[in-house]
Amino acid sequence: xxxxxxxxxxxxxxxxxxxxxxxxxxxxxxxxxxxxxxxxxxxxxxxxxxxxxxxxxxxxxxxxxxxxxxxxxxxxxxxxxxxxxxxxxxxxxxxxxxxxxxxxxxxxxxxxxxxxxxxxxxxxxxxxxxxxxxxxxxxxxxxxxxxxxxxxxxxxxxxxxxxxxxxxxxxxxxxxxxxxxxxxxxxxxxxxxxxxxxxxxxxx
Numbered sequence: 001x002x003x004x005x006x007x008x009x010x011x012x013x014x015x016x017x018x019x020x021x022x023x024x025x026x027x028x029x030x031x032x033x034x035x036x037x038x039x040x041x042x043x044x045x046x047x048x049x050x051x052x053x054x055x056x057x058x059x060x061x062x063x064x065x066x067x068x069x070x071x072x073x074x075x076x077x078x079x080x081x082x083x084x085x086x087x088x089x090x091x092x093x094x095x096x097x098x099x100x101x102x103x104x105x106x107x108x109x110x111x112x113x114x115x116x117x118x119x120x121x122x123x124x125x126x127x128x129x130x131x132x133x134x135x136x137x138x139x140x141x142x143x144x145x146x147x148x149x150x151x152x153x154x155x156x157x158x159x160x161x162x163x164x165x166x167x168x169x170x171x172x173x174x175x176x177x178x179x180x181x182x183x184x185x186x187x188x189x190x191x192x193x194x195x196x197x198x199x200x201x202x203x204x
Contacts, residue, residue, distance in 0.1 A: 043153055046177040047144075053184035054140055057088065060191045068198050070124035073190075081194050083119035084187055085132045090118050091183055092139035095176050096146050099164055100157045108135055143180075147173065 061069065061081050069082040090108050097103045109118040122128070153174040159166035165179060196202045 047147060049181050050177060053181060053188060056188050060195045066126045066129045067124045069129050070122050071198060073194055078119045079190055080122050082129055082132055083122035084191055085136050086118040086122055089136035089139050092143050095164060095180055096143040100176060101146055
């Protein structure tokens with residue numbers, strides 16, 4: 001009978017945690033998501049949760065060139081990290097600038113003729129990558145200022161066409177913050193898998 005191989009000695013069985021974004025896979029003092037306030041009021045708590053989700057997007061895209069950023073997931077999906085940056089810029093703009101602030105501005109990437117333009121237009125061009133990050137940061141900056149200056153989480157905006165999940169009615173700022181946290185959280189799972197497929201880095 002052949003000798004039993006010790007699993008710990010088999011490199012193929014080694015824990016993948018070694019490929020996580022911090023050295024040992026535990027919270028790090030260098031992780032900007034670990035330095036926020038705790039036991040805070042409602043607005044601060046929601047803003048902090050959204051801040052951490054946004055930072056996760058940046059962390060997971062760190063160090064990648066245009067080819068890697070535009071690399072698609074498995075067919076038939078058109079998802080890519082670049083597409084995700086463009087998509088989340090679009091969501092920030094539609095939610096805070098258009099819905100809550102009432103600004104009459106066009107979509108960044110989507111149109112009636114190309115409703116998936118945020119993902120379809122994510123091509124491996126450094127200029128497209130730079131433009132996407134600029135757009136995302138511009139919209140995040142607007143969103144952050146809007147929330148900070150709002151007199152209350154109870155201010156509302158009307159969503160008659162149910163474009164933002166209201167059911168066709170009013171949404172409070174509280175509602176849209178929770179909705180945006182949910183939007184990012186869902187997509188950070190996609191981002192985890194997209195980054196792992198590129199270079200094996202996982203976690204955090």
